[in-house]
Amino acid sequence: MVRARRAHPSERPSSRGGTGASVASMPEPGVGRRRRLAEELEESGLVVEGTDAFRTLLVEEIDHALRPEVHERRVVSSGTILEPRSDPGTWESGTQLDITRGPADRQPLPAARRFADGLSSWLLRRTDGSNEWMIFDRPAGSERDLVVLARVLDATIVQRHLAGAVRLVGSFGVLRWEGFRWHHEPPVSSWTDAVITHSAHGDAAVIEAMLTFAIHDLGSMRIGALLIYRPDGDSGPSVEERLPIPPPLRIRVVSHLAPLRHALAQVDGAAVFDADGVLRQLGVRLVPSDVAEQTVESLRGTRHTSARRYSHDDPLATVIAVSDDGPISVFRNGAVLANSRRD
Known part of the structure; x- marks a missing residue:
């Protein structure tokens, strides 16, 4: 960590109002x-492992992302991959991307950053200065993509x-x-x-695919x-079906997730999946039993409370509530199994 130099007494401002011999650096x-x-990062729960050089690099890049360049009133995107440790020979097969790489260590850092949009092109930085550009054959900038890349x-x-x-x-x-x-979501x-x-x-x-989604x-x-x-295959508790039967989208098929996400952003109510992870109902209004209303405590807001009480009435079901401001809770049999930390 860089610190300011302590001024010698002869450099400090005079107590009589003078300026002294010089101004402290x-x-x-x-x-x-x-x-x-x-x-702030430490207070959010992030423990940064690695050398001092790596931590300095990381904070530099976060600071750059929070204070982006503005050109003609446009705020630019950016993306940096720091200190990759795996075998580059595995990157394409692991990410399902065609990757083009080239040296960027001869470019000053501000110039190198101009080519990294954080979608299809990235700046790869290492503590030894052997920086590279990475270009993908398609955009890979969603949070799901970033988790895979990391x-x-x-x-x-x-x-x-x-x-x-x-x-x-x-x-x-x-x-x-x-x-x-900062809001922290731990690994799935x-x-x-x-x-x-x-x-x-x-x-x-x-269940893992549903949690990841x-x-x-x-x-x-921020889609609630x-x-x-x-x-199980039984009819389950009483619910109010308000929308037509949806297409049989599968939660484990990545190409099905975009239309599913798009639909959920436009409707209220629950999405119900069968044992194989196939969407069977959409926009379902949950109707808790009298027992659930009387015995199961509320949690956070209406959505999380409704999910928790439904799980009491359908004890084998796994129910996931996502708030429109990000936090997530998982319920089963009226109990909270896991939820996002929210300070």
């Missing part, structure tokens, strides 16, 4: 701001999206800047450990929703 511009940023490259990613969202993605999960604080694996406890609750792969496709885009996974 000032910190390098941005040093204090980056120090505060590092403290995992396959074993790297930390800093992105400022065209929509203005600033994200930090790595082995710790996802950190999103909300304009006044930490959710599945708490949620997938018994085979009677259904297919673990389907809820966190990285809905929560990241209720997702219900019913592993």
Whole structure:
């Protein structure tokens, strides 16, 4: 960490109002701001592992994403991949991308950043200065994409999206800047450990796919929703069906997720999936039993409370509530299995 030099007594302002022999040296511009940023990240729960050089690099890139360049009133996007540790020979197969790479270490950093849009083109930075450009054959800038990139490259990613969202993605999960604080979503694996406890609750792969969709496709885009996974084939508790039967979209088929997300952004009510993760009902109004209303406590808002009480009435179901401001809760049999930390 860079610190300002302590002034010698002869350099300090005179107590009699004079200016002394000279003015104490000032910190390098941005040093204090980056120090505060590092403290904010630590307060949010992020533990940055690695060398001092890596931590300095990371804070530099986050600071750049939060204070973007503006050109002709346009705020530009950006994307940096920091210190990848995996074998580059595995990157294309792991990400399903065609990747073109080239050296960027001869370019000054501000110039190199101009070519990294955080979608199809990225700046790859290393602490030893051997920077590269990476160009993909298609955009890969959604939060879901970033999680895959971070995992396959074993790297930390800093992105400022065209929509203005600033994200930090790595082995710790996802950190999103909300304009006044950081929101941390841990890795999906930490959710599945708490949620997938018994085979009677259904297919673990389907539940994991639903959690991933809820966190990285809905929560990241502030789309509120209720997702219900019913592993058994009975009719279930009483609900009010208000929309036609939807197409049989599958939660484990990535190409089906865009239309599913688009539909959920336009309707109220719950989406119900069968044991195989196939969408069977959409826009369902949940009607809790009298017992659930009397015995199951409310939680957060109406959506989370409705989800929790429904789970009491359908005890084998896994119910996921996503708030339109991001936080997520998972319920089963009236109990909270996991939820987003919200300070």
